[in-house]
Amino acid sequence: MTDHIRAAVVGSTGYGGVELIRLLLTHPKVTITSVISSSNAGEPLTAGYPHLQQALPVETLDGVDPAIIREKADVVFAATPSGVSGKLVPQLLEHEGLRVIDLSGDFRLKDRAAYETWYKHEAPPQASLEQAVYGLTEIYADQVRGAAFVSNPGCYPTATTLGLIPAVEAGAIDRGSIIVDAKSGVSGAGRGLNIGWHYAEMNENFKAYKVNKHQHIPEVEMVLGERAGEPVTVTFTTHLVPMTRGILCTMYASVADDRFLSEDAWIEMYRSYYKDKKFVRIRDKGQWPATKEVWGSNYCDIGFSVDPRTRRVTIISVIDNLVKGASGQAIQNLNVMMGWEEDLGLRLAPVYP
Ligand SMILES: NC(=O)C1=CN([C@@H]2O[C@H](COP(=O)(O)OP(=O)(O)OC[C@H]3O[C@@H](n4cnc5c(N)ncnc54)[C@H](OP(=O)(O)O)[C@@H]3O)[C@@H](O)[C@H]2O)C=CC1
Ligand SMILES: CC(=O)N[C@@H](CCC(=O)OP(=O)(O)O)C(=O)O
Numbered sequence: 001m002t003d004h005i006r007a008a009v010v011g012s013t014g015y016g017g018v019e020l021i022r023l024l025l026t027h028p029k030v031t032i033t034s035v036i037s038s039s040n041a042g043e044p045l046t047a048g049y050p051h052l053q054q055a056l057p058v059e060t061l062d063g064v065d066p067a068i069i070r071e072k073a074d075v076v077f078a079a080t081p082s083g084v085s086g087k088l089v090p091q092l093l094e095h096e097g098l099r100v101i102d103l104s105g106d107f108r109l110k111d112r113a114a115y116e117t118w119y120k121h122e123a124p125p126q127a128s129l130e131q132a133v134y135g136l137t138e139i140y141a142d143q144v145r146g147a148a149f150v151s152n153p154g155c156y157p158t159a160t161t162l163g164l165i166p167a168v169e170a171g172a173i174d175r176g177s178i179i180v181d182a183k184s185g186v187s188g189a190g191r192g193l194n195i196g197w198h199y200a201e202m203n204e205n206f207k208a209y210k211v212n213k214h215q216h217i218p219e220v221e222m223v224l225g226e227r228a229g230e231p232v233t234v235t236f237t238t239h240l241v242p243m244t245r246g247i248l249c250t251m252y253a254s255v256a257d258d259r260f261l262s263e264d265a266w267i268e269m270y271r272s273y274y275k276d277k278k279f280v281r282i283r284d285k286g287q288w289p290a291t292k293e294v295w296g297s298n299y300c301d302i303g304f305s306v307d308p309r310t311r312r313v314t315i316i317s318v319i320d321n322l323v324k325g326a327s328g329q330a331i332q333n334l335n336v337m338m339g340w341e342e343d344l345g346l347r348l349a350p351v352y353p
Contacts, residue, residue: 008034011079015187020327027345033072070095078102086124100149101330107132107151118215135333138277144336155325156216159249161223162300163317166273168228172260173253178234181250185243188321202242214238246291251315266304289318296351298328
C-alpha cells in the first residue's frame with residue numbers, strides 16, 4: 001500500500017479548490033506539490049486567501065503539458081468548472097499511474113445525450129465517461145477502491161441521495177411521489193462574481209432558481225434509479241439562502257408500507273443501513289438537523305418526521321456543500337482509492353456556533 005502521495009489541485013483559487021487545500025494541509029499521507037488555476041500565475045496562494053498563509057505559488061495551466069503535472073503529482077484534484085474538467089481530465093488520464101478526482105459535473109452522467117440536455121454543452125469523450133467511478137463513497141466504496149478516476153458527486157445530489165437511498169431500496173416510499181426542496185448557501189455558486197448573488201441581492205432574500213431545470217436532477221434520478229432497480233423521478237427545487245455554507249434538503253414522499261408510519265421505524269432502518277458509515281449521522285426522534293451542525297465537517301446528518309394523517313414522510317438532510325458536498329468527499333474518495341482509513345484528514349467536529 002502506498003504510504004504517501006503528492007497531490008496537485010487544479011482550480012486552486014476557487015472555493016472548492018481552496019477548501020481542498022485547507023483539508024489536505026492536515027492530511028498525514030498527502031503533500032501538496034502543485035496548485036494550478038487559469039490566472040494568478042506566480043502569485044502565492046496567500047494573495048487571494050490569506051487565511052492559509054501558504055507559500056505555495058499558483059501555476060497556470062495555460063500551455064502546461066499534463067506530463068509536467070504528472071512529474072510532480074500522483075493524484076490530481078480537478079476543482080474546475082464544468083466544461084473545463086471535461087477537456088482536462090481525459091488528457092491527465094493518458095498519463096500512466098496518475099489518479100484523478102474530478103469535482104465537476106462532467107463525468108457523473110454516463111449518458112452523453114442527457115449530459116448535453118442538462119449541461120447545455122458537449123459531453124466529454126465516451127471512453128472517459130466509462131472510466132469514471134461515481135464517488136458517493138458510502139454507497140460505491142467497492143468501485144472506488146483501487147480506481148484510477150473518480151467523479152465526485154454534486155453537492156445537492158450528495159445530501160439528497162444519502163437521504164433517500166435507504167427508503168427507495170426498502171420500498172418504504174412510493175418512488176413516484178418524491179419532492180425535494182433544497183436550499184444552499186451562496187458559496188455553492190463558487191467565487192466568481194454574479195449579479196444574482198452579490199450582497200444586496202442576497203442579504204434578507206431567499207429565492208428559488210433553476211426550477212425543474214437544475215443539472216443535478218438527472219444525477220439524483222440516475223443514483224436513485226440504480227439503487228431502486230427501476231426508474232425514479234423527482235420534483236427538485238433549489239433555493240439560495242443568505243448564508244455562506246450549507247445545504248439543507250427537505251424531502252417529502254408518500255409512505256408505501258404501513259411498517260414505516262412511525263419515526264422509530266425510519267430511524268431504525270437508516271441506522272441499520274448506515275451502521276458502518278462514519279460520516280452519516282441519524283438523529284434521534286424529534287431532532288431535525290440544521291446546517292450549522294455540520295459546518296466545516298464531512299458529516300451528512302439526517303432526521304425524520306412521519307405524518308400518519310397524510311401518510312407522508314419528511315426527511316431532512318444537511319451537509320456542508322464545500323466539505324461533504326465537494327472537497328471532503330473528494331478526500332474520502334482518495335482515502336478509499338488508496339486503501340487508507342476512510343476518515344484520514346477528515347476527523348473534524350463541526351464548527352459551532
Ligand atoms: N462550490 C461548491 O459548493 C461546489 C462546487 N462543485 C464543483 O466544483 C468545481 C469548482 O467549483 P468552485 O470552486 O465553487 O468554483 P470557483 O468558480 O470558485 O473556482 C473555479 C476554479 O477553476 C479555475 N479555472 C477556471 N477555468 C479554468 C481553466 N480553464 N483552467 C484551469 N483552471 C480554471 C479558476 O481559476 P481562475 O480563478 O484563475 O480562473 C478557479 O480556481 C465546479 O465544477 C463546481 O461545479 C461541486 C460541488 C460543490
Ligand atoms: C448555490 C449554487 O449556485 N449552486 C450550484 C451548484 C453547483 C455545483 O456544485 O455544480 P456541479 O455539482 O454541477 O459541479 C448550482 O446550483 O448550480
